[in-house]
Amino acid sequence: MGILFTFTATVLLFIIITFLYLTFQTYSGKSIKNPDYPPVDGTVFGQLFYFNRLYDHQTEVARKQKTFRLLAPGQSELYTTDIRNIEHVLKTNFDNYTKGKYNQDIANDLFGNGIFAVDGDKWRQQRKLASFEFSTRVLRDFSCSVFRRNAAKLVRVISEMAIVDQIFDMQDTLMRCTLDSIFKVGFGVELNCLEGSSKEGTEFMKAFDDSNALVYWRYVDPLWKLKRYFNIGSEASLKKNIKIIDAFVTNLIRTKRKLLAEERICDDKEDILSRFLVESRKDPEEMNDKYLRDIILNFMIAGKDSSANTLSWFFYMLCKNPVIQEKVAQEVRDVTRSQDDVVNVEEFTANITDTALEQMHYLHAALTETLRLYPCCSCGREVCRSG
Numbered sequence: 001m002g003i004l005f006t007f008t009a010t011v012l013l014f015i016i017i018t019f020l021y022l023t024f025q026t027y028s029g030k031s032i033k034n035p036d037y038p039p040v041d042g043t044v045f046g047q048l049f050y051f052n053r054l055y056d057h058q059t060e061v062a063r064k065q066k067t068f069r070l071l072a073p074g075q076s077e078l079y080t081t082d083i084r085n086i087e088h089v090l091k092t093n094f095d096n097y098t099k100g101k102y103n104q105d106i107a108n109d110l111f112g113n114g115i116f117a118v119d120g121d122k123w124r125q126q127r128k129l130a131s132f133e134f135s136t137r138v139l140r141d142f143s144c145s146v147f148r149r150n151a152a153k154l155v156r157v158i159s160e161m162a163i164v165d166q167i168f169d170m171q172d173t174l175m176r177c178t179l180d181s182i183f184k185v186g187f188g189v190e191l192n193c194l195e196g197s198s199k200e201g202t203e204f205m206k207a208f209d210d211s212n213a214l215v216y217w218r219y220v221d222p223l224w225k226l227k228r229y230f231n232i233g234s235e236a237s238l239k240k241n242i243k244i245i246d247a248f249v250t251n252l253i254r255t256k257r258k259l260l261a262e263e264r265i266c267d268d269k270e271d272i273l274s275r276f277l278v279e280s281r282k283d284p285e286e287m288n289d290k291y292l293r294d295i296i297l298n299f300m301i302a303g304k305d306s307s308a309n310t311l312s313w314f315f316y317m318l319c320k321n322p323v324i325q326e327k328v329a330q331e332v333r334d335v336t337r338s339q340d341d342v343v344n345v346e347e348f349t350a351n352i353t354d355t356a357l358e359q360m361h362y363l364h365a366a367l368t369e370t371l372r373l374y375p376c377c378s379c380g381r382e383v384c385r386s387g
Contacts (some may be wrong), residue, residue, distance in 0.1 A: 001164055012096065015278050018222075026072060030076055038065075038069045038071065040069045040070075044070045044072040046070070047220045057134040061079075067081075068080075099118070100118075106219060106375070109239075109242060110242060111247075112293065113294045114299075115302075115303070116302075129276075129279065139275065143181075147181050149349075151177075153180075154174075154177045158173070171308065174305065174307075175305070176309070178311075179191060179205055179208075179300070180192065180194050180309075181303070182296065182299070182303030184271070184301055184302070185271060186238070187252050187271055187273050188270060188271030188273060204244065204248045207242075207244040207248075208245055208297075211238055211242055212240040212301065215238065217234055249296065250293060252293055253277075257289075272296065276296075280292065309374075313370050313374040317366075317370055318375075331361075335356050338351070340354070
C-alpha cells in the first residue's frame with residue numbers, strides 16, 4: 001500500500017512540475033502586449049478542445065482577426081489569412097522562412113528527409129530533381145494515363161453505389177482514388193485501395209492515414225516526446241503504423257532495385273521510383289533505400305491529400321450551386337461531344353485529352369475558385385511556391 005501511494009505521489013508531482021514548466025515556457029518572453037506583434041488568441045493547447053473541428057474553429061478566429069498568435073512552449077505560432085503576408089512568406093521572402101527544428105522534430109519519424117521535413121540544400125536538391133522528372137514527357141504521359149484509368153474506376157464505383165441508393169463518404173472515396181493514382185505514378189504498382197481488392201494495400205493505406213493523423217496530433221500534445229520515449233499511447237500506435245509503412249515500401253524499393261539490376265526496367269522508365277533508382281546510381285550512398293523511402297512518401301502525401309481535398313470541396317461547392325454545376329457539366333458534354341445517356345466510361349475518359357482540357361475554361365475557373373475559397377494546406381510550401 002505504501003509503495004503504491006509513493007508511486008502515485010511521484011506521478012502527481014511529476015505532472016505538476018511538467019505543467020508548471022510548460023506554463024512558464026508558454027508565457028515567458030512572448031511580448032504578449034507588444035503592439036508590434038500580432039495579437040495573442042490563446043495557446044496551442046487550446047486547440048485540443050477544437051481538434052475535431054479545428055478548420056472551422058480557426059476560420060471563425062480568422063474572421064475576427066486575419067493574423068494572430070498562439071503561444072507554445074519556447075515559441076509563438078503565427079497564423080494568417082492576410083494575402084500580403086502569405087505572398088511575403090511563400091514568394092517574396094521564401095528563403096527566409098524555413099521549417100525549422102520544431103517542425104522537423106515532429107515530422108521526422110514519418111517524413112524523414114523528404115521535401116516536407118528538410119530545408120536548404122536537401123530541399124533544393126529534391127525540388128530540382130522532382131521538377132525535372134515531372135516535366136519529362138514519359139512521366140507526364142504515364143501519369144495522365146494512370147489518372148484517366150483511375151477516374152474511370154471512380155465513376156464505376158460511385159455509379160454502383162448510386163444505383164442502390166447507398167450513402168458513402170465522398171472524401172474517403174476520393175482519398176482512395178488519389179492514393180491509387182499517386183502510388184502507381186510513384187512506385188509503378190497497383191494498390192487497388194478504391195476497389196478494396198488488395199489486403200496489403202488496404203493495410204498500408206490505413207497505416208499511412210493513421211500516421212499522418214498521429215503526427216498532426218503532436219502539434220497539440222505537450223507530452224508526445226515523453227510518450228515516444230516510453231512507447232505508450234498515440235506514440236506507440238504511430239511507431240506500429242510506421243513499421244507497417246516501412247516494411248511495405250522497403251520491399252517495393254528492393255524489388256525495383258532487383259529488377260533494375262537484372263535490366264528488366266527499360267530505359268524509358270515511367271514511375272518516379274524507377275527514375276530515382278537510376279539517378280541513385282550516381283550517388284548510391286546519398287540515395288539509399290531510406291532516402292528513397294522518404295522522398296516517395298512525401299510525394300505521395302502531396303499528390304494524395306491535395307488532390308482529394310480539392311475535389312471534395314469542389315463537389316461540395318457544385319452541390320451548393322446547381323446552376324454552376326449544370327454549366328460545368330454542359331461544358332464537359334460540349335467539349336467531349338458526349339450525351340447524357342453515355343454509359344461507356346472508358347470511351348468517355350479517353351476523350352479527356354490535354355487538348356480537351358484546355359478548352360474547358362469554365363471548369364478551370366470553377367476549380368480555381370474552389371482553391372481560392374478552400375486553399376489546399378497539405379501540400380504546403382513546395383506546391384504553393386511552384387504555383
